[in-house]
Amino acid sequence: MNDIRLMEMVERYFRDELSEKEKILFQELRRTQPDVDQLVVEHHFFINQMEQFDQDRQFRSSLGEIHNKLASEGKIKRPAGGVKLVYLWNRYKKTIAVAASIAGVTALIISGMITSLTPKTNIKQIENLGRKIDILEKNQNHTRRELYDVKNKIEIPGVPAKFGGTGFLIDVKGYLITNAHVVSKADKVTVQNRSGVELNAVTLFSDERLDIAILKISDSLYKPLNSLPYFINRKSVVDLAEPIFTLGYPRDEIVYGEGYLSAKTGYNGDTLACQISISANPGNSGGPVINKDGEVIGILSTRQTSAEGVVFAIKSSHIFKVLDELKKDSVNLQLKMPASSAVKNLSRTQQVKKIENCVYMVKGY
Template structure:
């Protein structure tokens, strides 16, 4: 209670609200009692602070009022004068820049790593060299052609680029060949080239897309017929697991390529009984190549491979050739009479000798 009275007195003293006598008394008390004196000092400071605080508050509230009022009357613009997008851009410019940098570096690093760690495509290199070979071959052909022109004075083949190519083989030394139907189908003209690089024009006698068999006839008078062919056509069905080999022209050059494998199924794709399934490595260009068994009998004509499976190659059966010949015989004149092959003369020879004999009867089929 007493403290309260003292404080009250202090307040009145500071506010100059004391009567003269009381004031004198209070001043006396201040001098004698240091506690009271301290209280006066402290309280006066506090009151000052309070006064300033109240001033400050009032001023602030006035400011706010003025601001609101002026904003309402439109004397000041209370809105950002610029579009928000620009403002946001200004605000986050730095952040965006940093983010963009990080993104850029990350992208570069990842692409660099991907580039670095990707296995180098070896096959592409091979392709390139093939391309080179192609160019070289073209040049050679041109030269050949020039010499040919000089020799015979007649063009042996068109100058246009071939559309596609495959393999074909003689079934009659007079100039009858068998190849795959898909090679010669829709052809403007078909030419063949032997391993020596000689070109001959051929005509298509028979095409059967179902069995993928085509019979061609060499119509070039420069062709010298072969008296007897070294191989024969097999009449029976081949056996499972039989060792087989083929030859073909998968390269753009007239280089013959030998491959061997085995008969892996007696039927072809989806149980097709007119074809065999083989396990042999084959590439585009091998199509139409003969499939020989070990005794040098043709058991089929290579036609294609399954892209969804590894090492699955199909070949048309030799039986289809017989069918084809039968058809030809039915509706053709005597001059188209194809003499069937003799029994294989290369039976029992070793593979190298067999190949040497067969080689001459193999042709690269070029479609234009």
């Protein structure tokens, strides 16, 4: 008890809360008892260390944020392989020159042979065909646009949603990931943020087999964030017992859940998924599964009804597979995913505070 009192006094001394009388007493104590003096010095040093440790941690995390923000705004650029190319070019200049001239000569000979040997084809026919496809495509685009317009005109229905789930941003421009089963039967999809604002969204792509869907918020009310706090792990290396957490909307309010990774495969040995132990309810579907460093390692998808607390998550590497599929369909789709987590080393409450703004409720009508 005496030690506790003494420590309290030391701390009040540093905060300059001692009365004049106490101060004199304290100075006297320090002077006469060397171990008290030692304690004061040691405590001062230690508290300093702790505060600086925290400041360093905060500074580091703000650097991560700044990097992601600048990268997503295009203010710092990747060298797009240019640097490496210059280096390689200098190294292999001669070899490349020789190879190129050989290739050039060969190409000339071959193309010469081909033109002289092949019969003349009807170029006009080919052109016509091309035009037809053009026209078809135009028609199709037109119908598509009409459909889209109609869809947009449908106001958010007053009826309660038929399907519900969770989705999370993968790009600040409003691209979300959720489960395909959340939106597959819906005629119209909306998303709702933490503060309850409902926004129109469209399903860009949905893969039933992987159970992943990509949504795009198509509402003018949507305000893009500066950068995403988490990053999506491309490798999906998961370790048993790794602590994880998720955010989702099993009810109208965002709910935090904590658990751990319990098996590396999903239901019946499904290698697309992994098993986690977490309390999840309908509505948690499509939520991010995040590890302690703020890396998204999976998408919460299903649970086993016959067992308690057995939940499956789709491994995050499949997100990239779906994105590649989507990119095949729409060439000018440019997604910028953060390259690193900006919430590593932060406390869990601070991590969640940043991440919750990127997790939306998905509603299907």
